[in-house]
Each structure stands twice: as C-alpha cells, then as structure tokens.
Amino acid sequence: MPPLFIAAGYSDxxxxxxxxxxxxxxxxxxxxxxxxHIFANAGHGFGYKADAxxxxxxxxxxxxxxxxxxxxxxxxxxxG
Numbered sequence: 001m002p003p004l005f006i007a008a009g010y011s012d013x014x015x016x017x018x019x020x021x022x023x024x025x026x027x028x029x030x031x032x033x034x035x036x037h038i039f040a041n042a043g044h045g046f047g048y049k050a051d052a053x054x055x056x057x058x059x060x061x062x063x064x065x066x067x068x069x070x071x072x073x074x075x076x077x078x079x080g
Contacts, residue, residue, distance in 0.1 A: 003033040003073075004027050007057075009042030009044060010042065011044075013044060042056075046058060
C-alpha cells in the first residue's frame with residue numbers, strides 16, 4: 001500500500017473524523033507510513049471556499065506538499 005496523508009477537521013462529522021483516526025491506526029498496524037492532521041478549528045470542507053479565512057486548516061495544501069516532498073513523491077523544482 002502507498003503511504004497515506006490524512007487531513008480532517010475536529011468538528012467534522014464523527015464518521016469522518018473518527019474514521020480517519022481509525023484508518024491511520026490501521027495503516028500504522030500494517031507498517032505503512034501515514035501522516036494525519038486533525039485541525040482543531042475546522043469542520044467538513046475546510047479551506048475549499050474562496051472566501052475562507054486564513055487558518056492552519058485552510059493552509060492544508062502546504063502540509064500536503066511538504067508531505068509529498070518528505071515522502072519522495074514530489075521533487076523540488078530546480079527553477080524555484
């Protein structure tokens with residue numbers, strides 16, 4: 001299985017936020033690398049609206065890009 005990046009909001013529906021935690025634990029038990037972020041001040045769909053206020057949750061794509069790079073799935077551009 002490939003490595004896994006998970007992002008959820010604390011105020012998300014329980015089947016999502018708790019399900020993501022369960023999924024993380026299953027990956028860990030299987031010895032597959034996983035990274036999980038639970039954003040305390042976020043609910044479902046955080047950071048997707050054009051008028052979303054700046055927050056840690058709205059910047060999740062930055063965390064994802066960092067994870068891709070750290071995991072060797074994305075290489076840094078030599079031009080930038």
